[in-house]
Amino acid sequence: GIQVEQSPPDLILQEGANSTLRCNFSDSVNNLQWFHQNPWGQLINLFYIPSGTKQNGRLSATTVATERYSLLYISSSQTTDSGVYFCAVVHSYGKLTFGQGTILTVHP
């Protein structure tokens, strides 16, 4: 089956710092999503991004489908950005295969 790998596994930042999270996938996919799981366990849909770049406030994402990777940029990080960031590739029947996640901790 398709493999999804995220890096880094853990990231610790000071408030105000910028970061880049990476997601590599092993095969062609229909689409890709980024999620944030906050400390309360909610999975929040950040981006639905098959290719190109999207921006939403301090967050942006870029997917290069031909090279099988996606990047999530967080600028001017805040403590509320803490949590786990997952990428998930969308393939047959809308099935999501998740990466193992990046645990982000932002210190004040």
Add this chain to the structure above:
Amino acid sequence: DTAVSQTPKYLVTQMGNDKSIKCEQNLGHDTMYWYKQDSKKFLKIMFSYNNKELIINETVPNRFSPKSPDKAHLNLHINSLELGDSAVYFCASSQGGNAFFGQGTRLTVV
């Protein structure tokens, strides 16, 4: 106005019991799912329904039985609960592959 809602949020039960988790979505999506998140935070699909029909059934023990009375609801019934079933179960719905998740149900089997 919660888009995907599941109940209960927490469930603590003894081994051997039978329990159900309910899920409802008001997004008008055709496809609904159940995902399981283990203790290491890994998320894996269990089932998917499209317009009330089962389309994905991953290798899940047959003690788990999903039921979709209509395309807005997908419930999960679990028989003879085991310690290893302890996890967080997420319901989701999607249209065109863009998925939205419920808040999760933390199941603890003691």
